[in-house]
Amino acid sequence: MSEHALETSTGLDSRKLAIWTFIGSECLFFASLISNYLVHKGKSLVGPLPHETWTDPASGQVFEPIIEIPLVTVGTALLLFSSLFVVLALNGAQKGNRKQLIGWLGATLLCGMFFVGMQVYEFTHFVHKGLTLQRNLFGASFFVLTGFHGTHVTIGVIWLFTMFILALRGQLPAKRAVNLEIAALYWHFVDVVWIIIFPVVYLIK
Amino acid sequence: MDAHETAHETAHPTPGTYAKIGLFLFVLTALEVGLYEGTYGDHAGAFGASLQPFFVPLLLALSAIKFALVAMYYMHLKNDSKLFSGVFVFPIIIATVIILGLVVLQAYHWAFATGG
Numbered sequence: 001m002s003e004h005a006l007e008t009s010t011g012l013d014s015r016k017l018a019i020w021t022f023i024g025s026e027c028l029f030f031a032s033l034i035s036n037y038l039v040h041k042g043k044s045l046v047g048p049l050p051h052e053t054w055t056d057p058a059s060g061q062v063f064e065p066i067i068e069i070p071l072v073t074v075g076t077a078l079l080l081f082s083s084l085f086v087v088l089a090l091n092g093a094q095k096g097n098r099k100q101l102i103g104w105l106g107a108t109l110l111c112g113m114f115f116v117g118m119q120v121y122e123f124t125h126f127v128h129k130g131l132t133l134q135r136n137l138f139g140a141s142f143f144v145l146t147g148f149h150g151t152h153v154t155i156g157v158i159w160l161f162t163m164f165i166l167a168l169r170g171q172l173p174a175k176r177a178v179n180l181e182i183a184a185l186y187w188h189f190v191d192v193v194w195i196i197i198f199p200v201v202y203l204i205k
Numbered sequence: 206m207d208a209h210e211t212a213h214e215t216a217h218p219t220p221g222t223y224a225k226i227g228l229f230l231f232v233l234t235a236l237e238v239g240l241y242e243g244t245y246g247d248h249a250g251a252f253g254a255s256l257q258p259f260f261v262p263l264l265l266a267l268s269a270i271k272f273a274l275v276a277m278y279y280m281h282l283k284n285d286s287k288l289f290s291g292v293f294v295f296p297i298i299i300a301t302v303i304i305l306g307l308v309v310l311q312a313y314h315w316a317f318a319t320g321g
Contacts, residue, residue: 012286012289017289017292020289024293024295024296027293027297027299027300028296028303031299031304035303035304038308039307039308043315073234073238080230080234083230083275083279084227084230084279086279087217087278091219091220188275188279188280189280192271192276195271195275196272198234198237199265199267203240203264204261
């Protein structure tokens with residue numbers, strides 16, 4: 001499609017302008033979710049709590065701090081590396097280097113799938129430890145914020161997987177590299193959102 | 206890429222530059238976690254307690270640097286059209302104002318409600 005792109009009043013590819021506009025609107029979407037998390041931070045009346053032990057006064061049941069930094073740190077590092085891998089794949093696509101494109105795109109997909117898997121494990125683990133969407137303000141704001149982010153990552157994995165299939169079929173030549181660039185912009189966006197979520201949710205007490 | 210696109214876009218960074226940025230991002234993430242462990246970890250001690258007033262500002266500064274690096278180099282805003290930067294940065298400014306506004310407003314109401 002890129003080789004037949006129409007002239008535009010801005011002189012820019014309209015699809016790139018569209019994805020940037022979409023990303024801009026997504027910034028406001030995540031701002032509302034981050035605000036929601038921050039205004040409810042530390043106001044839960046019952047546990048489990050993110051960083052503190054809580055004892056139920058009625059039953060005497062002890063709820064240990066629920067956040068596990070090491071696992072999330074690995075997920076964060078892999079999401080950051082996936083951003084590196086996708087730009088290397090894009091570099092390969094722009095140069096017409098199919099081997100570089102397929103290799104780095106495959107590595108990006110693996111990192112993305114690991115991140116989603118990490119989040120599924122984390123959510124399941126939290127539910128087993130007594131934290132649900134309805135349990136307290138922390139549970140509600142945490143699951144909504146990280147759940148929406150995880151949904152975005154999942155959509156990104158599916159999008160990049162379609163690019164991977166196109167690359168395998170030889171249908172992503174240099175002249176169509178902008179198609180991968182648009183998917184990569186979305187992928188970088190979910191990465192920068194996590195760059196904010198990671199310290200705000202997991203590190204700041 | 207079309208001629209009208211190339212008129213507005215310069216060359217993207219090299220794979221070597223991407224790798225250096227990636228390594229730097231990894232180091233910054235390790236610093237964030239190290240800062241957390243040094244301040245609130247099991248072996249934080251007196252030094253950790255002295256770090257606590259600076260913990261949140263330092264963490265936010267590290268995040269801001271990571272955010273800017275990804276946006277400038279991986280999302281190519283440093284080289285692409287300034288229109289893309291505007292379409293991205295303007296909502297970020299609004300988003301920041303929304304977050305700060307709501308947090309300050311909620312803190313005020315919380316202090317009022319609890320008599321603090």
